[in-house]
Amino acid sequence: MDAPTMDLGCALDMLATQGWFAERSAETRARLGTIAKLRSFTKGDRIYLAGDRPNGMFGLISGSLNISIPRADGEDYTAHRAGAGFWLGDLALFSQGPRLISVHAAEPTLMVQLPSPELVRLVRDDPRLYADFYALTYQNFRMAFDIISNLAIPSTEKRVADRLVLEAKMRGDQEGWIPLSQAELANMTAVSLPTLKRILRRFVELGLIDHRYARIQVLDRSALVRLCRG
Secondary structure, X not given: XXXXXXXXXXXXXXXXXXXXXXXXXXXXXXXXXXXXXXXXXOOOOEXXXXXXXXXXXXXXXXXXXXXXXXXXXXOEEEEEEEOOOOEEOHHHHHHOOOOOOEEEEOOOEEEEEEEHXXXXXXXXXXXXXXXXXXXXXXXXXXXXXXXXXXXXXXXXXXXXXXXXXXXXXXXXXXXXXXOOOHHHHHHHOOOOHHHHHHHHHHHHHOOOEEXXXXXXXXXXXXXXXXXXXX
């Protein structure tokens, strides 16, 4: 499937409806929009790899991204599947260090890129913009801590329930559908696929979730939260 296309103005309008970009002032959004460039990717395309030099920030308009962390054994751990409204790339850019994570398009994906030279120039001319990017760093670190704390839950059932709540909050649609396959969820929660299937069957029987091909629907988020805390 080809990468999606869209007018830049429409793309920025969509980003202004959710996430970090929506929380910025109209003036800041307008200034960032002056340097924005549309980028489209097909499934599997590399956005950037751990160790790369920063080439700007990216905001996700449509599609999804696999966020991976390099492991000591040389393999990558896919820690998160990011959805629309997600921004990344600020940490390496402003610290002037190499990328710490790898990012690939999980499906045909459309993004806005704020290129490094232009963005650095904007911030240099108006240092007040740093506060906006500190806010993004805070949001992304909070997400990272949520993921780390999820992996520390000893009970596999509670771990899966907690991750479903987290995913529904971050990128579920209005009906609670999360675009995530069972194999991907098993990898993210460090649970074997047979064990995950057993847990999901129990959740279905309890009326907590439903699932279809490559997506899971959270039906009762409050009950999943109670299960985690029980």
